Amino acid sequence: MIEIRHVDKWYGPTFQALKACTTSVAKGEVVVVCGPSGSGKSTLIKCVNALEPFQGGEIILDGIKVNDPKTDLPKLRARVGMVFQHFELFPHLKIIENLCLAQEKVLGRSHDAAVAKAEMLLERVGLKEHARKYPAELSGGQQQRVAIARALAMDPIAMLFDEPTSALDPEMISEVLDVMVDLAREGMTMMVVTHEMGFARKVAHRVIFMDRGEIVEDAKKEEFFGSPRSDRAQKFLSKILSH
Amino acid sequence: MSYNWNWSIFFEPAPGGTGTYFDMLLRGLWLTIQTGVFAWIIALVLGSIIGVLRTLPSKTAYWVGFAYVEFFRNMPLLVQLFLWFFVLPELLPRSWGLWLKQMPHAPFYTAAVGIGLFMSARVAVQLAAGIASLPRGQKQAATALGLTTFQAYRYVLLPIAFRIIMPPLTSEFLNTIKNTAVAITIGLIELTGQARSMQEFSFQVFEAFTAATVMYLLINIIVVTGMRYLERSLAIPGYITGK
Numbered sequence: 001m002i003e004i005r006h007v008d009k010w011y012g013p014t015f016q017a018l019k020a021c022t023t024s025v026a027k028g029e030v031v032v033v034c035g036p037s038g039s040g041k042s043t044l045i046k047c048v049n050a051l052e053p054f055q056g057g058e059i060i061l062d063g064i065k066v067n068d069p070k071t072d073l074p075k076l077r078a079r080v081g082m083v084f085q086h087f088e089l090f091p092h093l094k095i096i097e098n099l100c101l102a103q104e105k106v107l108g109r110s111h112d113a114a115v116a117k118a119e120m121l122l123e124r125v126g127l128k129e130h131a132r133k134y135p136a137e138l139s140g141g142q143q144q145r146v147a148i149a150r151a152l153a154m155d156p157i158a159m160l161f162d163e164p165t166s167a168l169d170p171e172m173i174s175e176v177l178d179v180m181v182d183l184a185r186e187g188m189t190m191m192v193v194t195h196e197m198g199f200a201r202k203v204a205h206r207v208i209f210m211d212r213g214e215i216v217e218d219a220k221k222e223e224f225f226g227s228p229r230s231d232r233a234q235k236f237l238s239k240i241l242s243h
Numbered sequence: 244m245s246y247n248w249n250w251s252i253f254f255e256p257a258p259g260g261t262g263t264y265f266d267m268l269l270r271g272l273w274l275t276i277q278t279g280v281f282a283w284i285i286a287l288v289l290g291s292i293i294g295v296l297r298t299l300p301s302k303t304a305y306w307v308g309f310a311y312v313e314f315f316r317n318m319p320l321l322v323q324l325f326l327w328f329f330v331l332p333e334l335l336p337r338s339w340g341l342w343l344k345q346m347p348h349a350p351f352y353t354a355a356v357g358i359g360l361f362m363s364a365r366v367a368v369q370l371a372a373g374i375a376s377l378p379r380g381q382k383q384a385a386t387a388l389g390l391t392t393f394q395a396y397r398y399v400l401l402p403i404a405f406r407i408i409m410p411p412l413t414s415e416f417l418n419t420i421k422n423t424a425v426a427i428t429i430g431l432i433e434l435t436g437q438a439r440s441m442q443e444f445s446f447q448v449f450e451a452f453t454a455a456t457v458m459y460l461l462i463n464i465i466v467v468t469g470m471r472y473l474e475r476s477l478a479i480p481g482y483i484t485g486k
Binding site: 049081082086091106151 | 479
């Protein structure tokens with residue numbers, strides 16, 4: 001589903017953010033990407049739907065080359081859901097309008113069809129009664145669940161999560177993770193940048209560990225948690241699992 | 244100071260046989276309003292386009308916006324009006340220049356367009372600042388949903404940015420109205436112009452300019468009230484100006 005081959009990315013002439021990153025995510029697979037901050041995990045996931053340009057290598061999404069100038073990027077992006085660290089709901093639109101905007105303007109759905117879909121998804125993330133509120137009237141956890149619903153409203157073939165729980169208060173993390181676990185169990189293809197190792201243990205198929213722009217380790221979940229091969233991954237794991 | 248106060252001068256017939264001095268001032272007021280509103284529409288439309296250009300990733304767009312803004316904001320308004328009114332017709336091919344000079348209401352159109360262009364540079368700078376103040380993730384979220392750049396601006400970035408810059412925009416609207424007084428120099432007999440002719444005909448300079456002052460105050464109070472009402476009705480619950 002997602003093929004990432006030898007991707008290089010530079011910020012300016014000197015700083016290389018990604019170094020020959022190669023990996024893939026199969027249909028229905030859940031891949032967790034972890035690593036210390038500044039390791040390039042968010043950059044990598046943003047390259048997948050071309051939110052960040054990259055200079056070398058290629059990414060192929062469902063058979064379509066992302067870095068081909070002929071690719072219709074808006075059309076391609078509409079097929080991949082993305083959830084951001086800071087939710088990024090549109091503050092001037094009600095919750096229901098946040099879910100309908102792209103359905104109507106990008107997919108061309110009728111308003112009624114979009115509203116029906118939106119209500120179904122809000123029900124699913126447990127927020128139907130908040131449909132007529134504005135994002136700022138919801139808690140962080142609720143906003144992030146709305147953001148997931150907004151992405152799902154586009155019927156995506158895969159979902160990208162960029163640190164979806166990092167900006168949340170601890171008591172709100174689990175409500176978001178619950179939604180993501182359900183999604184994973186239903187067979188959604190997911191690429192998740194996160195430090196939530198409990199989530200990785202529960203539903204991930206593979207774990208990718210990145211450091212300084214490189215993919216240091218790319219292993220099955222059992223192998224990764226059982227016996228990570230690299231020193232750096234071991235150190236990282238001992239740090240985040242020690243408390 | 245020996246000055247012969249005469250507040251009933253307003254109800255005396257003005258020379259020219261078209262009503263009282265008060266009618267004369269009202270005609271000036273009406274022309275001021277027309278010029279101000281026309282100029283403000285031009286300032287808003289062009290200012291919005293140029294402001295957006297200054298925030299696009301394209302280097303060309305940025306430079307076009309930059310050149311436009313620096314051209315129109317770095318010359319005194321008075322000089323700009325002289326340029327459009329006296330110099331431009333001489334620079335154009337003879338027949339075009341003649342057409343411009345013979346155009347009915349030339350001072351009105353020149354003033355409205357000239358002041359509009361001058362103010363549009365200021366609107367552009369403020370809008371660009373408003374857009375730049377939005378979190379980067381907003382554009383990314385819109386893009387990730389498949390919205391084109393145009394749609395992202397139309398449905399997400401501009402509606403939020405305009406709300407943010409509403410208070411300074413109110414000041415610009417007021418400035419536009421006040422700047423119409425400069426048009427007296429190219430022969431537009433707006434409110435200030437009428438006050439001056441009243442002074443010349445009647446020698447009641449204090450009464451004439453007191454009346455003009457009160458009229459300027461009144462229109463601007465109406466504008467401020469209207470803009471405040473607009474600001475309130477567009478406020479987003481829980482967000483920035485919203486309560």
